[in-house]
Amino acid sequence: MKEKLLLDSILLENTMASLKKKNYEAACMDTCQDALQYLADIIPREASIGVGGSRTLDQIGFFGAFHRDAYPHFIDRYEKGISPETKREREIQALSADVFVSSCNAISQTGELVLIDGGGNRCGGMTFGPKKRIVVAGINKIALDLAAALSLAQNRAAVMNNLRFNTGNPCTATGRCMNCASTNRICNITTILHRAIPAESILVLLVRKDLGF
Ligand code: SF4
Numbered sequence: 337m338k339e340k341l342l343l344d345s346i347l348l349e350n351t352m353a354s355l356k357k358k359n360y361e362a363a364c365m366d367t368c369q370d371a372l373q374y375l376a377d378i379i380p381r382e383a384s385i386g387v388g389g390s391r392t393l394d395q396i397g398f399f400g401a402f403h404r405d406a407y408p409h410f411i412d413r414y415e416k417g418i419s420p421e422t423k424r425e426r427e428i429q430a431l432s433a434d435v436f437v438s439s440c441n442a443i444s445q446t447g448e449l450v451l452i453d454g455g456g457n458r459c460g461g462m463t464f465g466p467k468k469r470i471v472v473a474g475i476n477k478i479a480l481d482l483a484a485a486l487s488l489a490q491n492r493a494a495v496m497n498n499l500r501f502n503t504g505n506p507c508t509a510t511g512r513c514m515n516c517a518s519t520n521r522i523c524n525i526t527t528i529l530h531r532a533i534p535a536e537s538i539l540v541l542l543v544r545k546d547l548g549f
Contacts, residue, residue: 347445347478348542354447359535364542368396371472371543376401378539379435379470384409386430388438388458392472392548398437409434413457427457436466439473439548440529441489443540448482449529450489459527462538469538474547482528494523496549 348364355362365371375398379385385407393399404410411433413426430436438458442450449471453459462469479485490513498505503522506514513523532538 344475344544348475348544350445351443351478351542354445355540358447359532361536361539364544366544368543368545371396371541372398372401374541381407383434384411386411386433386436386461386466388461390439390548392439392474393437395547396472431460431465433466435468435470436461437470438462440471440477441493442479442485443473443477444479444482444485446481448485450485451527452489452494452523453525454522456525459525462529463527470541471538472541474543474545476546493549497522
């Protein structure tokens with residue numbers, strides 16, 4: 337529908353303009369294939385690459401293109417058969433990678449990124465350590481302002497993740513975050529990136545598609 341395309345363009349342009357004012361790099365791609373090609377063009381083969389868990393990256397085909405055969409220093413926390421200790425070592429290694437690639441749970445039109453983590457590896461990688469941090473996010477992650485972005489992250493992404501992992505936490509019954517005290521709580525760390533520091537160390541790659549949650 338023409339109006340939807342027009343509105344999406346306005347949202348994307350507003351968000352990119354706000355992000356750039358806050359020292360992020362920002363780009364927008366129409367398709368998942370374009371987003372994947374963009375990443376392939378800017379990430380050097382010799383770079384060490386860490387990743388945060390992300391349905392979005394899965395959906396754009398990132399893990400099919402980025403792996404150790406193609407990128408020898410890809411830090412694979414998903415390799416089959418590795419022990420929990422090895423996985424943790426690789427997650428720590430990713431915190432000082434040349435490039436850290438992830439998604440986030442929400443982006444405000446005013447230029448803030450919101451992430452909610454269970455254990456903090458993604459929040460850690462996105463805030464300090466890796467020289468270049470790249471966030472890939474679908475248009476569905478864009479919210480009006482910071483309050484709306486926090487609400488989207490808590491009441492949509494966190495709840496969807498609970499449903500995905502069938503945690504039985506209160507939100508899986510109510511459909512909204514109850515800020516529970518469950519021992520099984522999977523959303524323990526909320527990070528807000530207000531600005532990119534150092535300047536242009538974070539690229540936000542927006543995709544004109546609904547991706548992840
Ligand atoms: S804090 Fe509890 S209720 Fe809220 S989303 Fe997380 S697990 Fe669900």
